[in-house]
Amino acid sequence: MPKSLYYIVLMALIFSCNSTEKAEKTTTIVDGRERYDVYQGSEMANLMRGMHAFNLQLKKEVESGKVTTEFPEEFLKIHTAEFSESKSRNETFDHYSGQFIEAQKLVFAEDSIVALSERYNSAINLCISCHQTECTGPIPKIKKLLIK
Ligand code: HEC
Numbered sequence: 001m002p003k004s005l006y007y008i009v010l011m012a013l014i015f016s017c018n019s020t021e022k023a024e025k026t027t028t029i030v031d032g033r034e035r036y037d038v039y040q041g042s043e044m045a046n047l048m049r050g051m052h053a054f055n056l057q058l059k060k061e062v063e064s065g066k067v068t069t070e071f072p073e074e075f076l077k078i079h080t081a082e083f084s085e086s087k088s089r090n091e092t093f094d095h096y097s098g099q100f101i102e103a104q105k106l107v108f109a110e111d112s113i114v115a116l117s118e119r120y121n122s123a124i125n126l127c128i129s130c131h132q133t134e135c136t137g138p139i140p141k142i143k144k145l146l147i148k
Pocket residue numbers: 012015016017041042043044045046048049051052055082083084087092093094095096097098100123124126127128130131134135138141142
């Protein structure tokens with residue numbers, strides 16, 4: 001197996017909520033010579049990875065003081081996306097997802113008197129708050145998004 005694939009599988013194991021659900025969430029890719037068991041996330045897990053990637057880019061923009069992107073409407077899927085089998089939507093999730101979406105939208109508000117980096121960090125802190133309630137695995141990765 002190429003090193004890069006080991007890396008992807010390892011990342012999936014480290015950064016998802018817990019590793020017990022991995023067995024049910026892998027899919028096998030055969031490329032003729034080798035079989036790879038590749039981690040396949042739920043709709044929610046994929047959305048989360050997209051949100052992470054987006055905020056990684058956004059962090060750079062915020063640090064440079066100029067935001068050129070817009071609030072991604074896709075993020076609203078947080079209200080409907082399906083979870084991994086071991087998880088489900090509950091009141092705590094709905095509470096934090098609502099707060100997170102509001103905070104993320106504020107990063108793009110042009111008329112705010114609150115500093116851009118502060119608004120950005122508020123959104124990221126809400127990622128962390130929600131994760132502290134039921135999905136602690138990705139927290140170290142999310143913390144790296146914070147602007148110090
Ligand atoms: C309202 C709660 C909530 C908020 C807000 C939230 N998350 Fe999550 N996150 C979850 C849950 C629950 C899962 C597990 C989803 C699943 O396995 O189906 C998850 C999964 C993840 C994962 C692991 C995905 C994988 O590969 O399995 C990452 C990374 C992640 N979130 C990053 C973030 C980032 C970055 C933010 C903010 C931009 C964020 N999350 C905001 C609840 C939240």
